Amino acid sequence: MACRYWCGECDFRTPWLSRALGEEELVRHYHRDHRGIAPEGHVEAGRWPLDLACGCLVAAAAAAALLLIATALGRLP
Structure with a gap:
């Protein structure tokens, strides 16, 4: 905090x-x-700004995970 x-x-x-x-x-x-x-x-x-950095990190990780899933599903026949 x-x-x-x-x-x-x-x-x-x-x-x-x-x-x-x-x-x-x-x-x-x-x-x-x-x-x-x-x-x-x-x-x-x-809560600002230290918690904000953690929130941004979580959002970026979630976006990367969704991108990986979308890429994997696009390669399936």
Whole structure:
């Protein structure tokens, strides 16, 4: 699942990343821009874009399977 972390001090937000990478990016932001303040804010959890890539992969695999079946049926007498 993709997550986007929002800063509790300013308008900064991370891009859609995995949970671990998003947390790391927010900590880096706080260290750079809000030194001495513990990281706060909120997390936006979504299905996009990581799940979208999996869905596209499944659709492509299904299309390839249908193409193989159609080709095989076309060769039968």
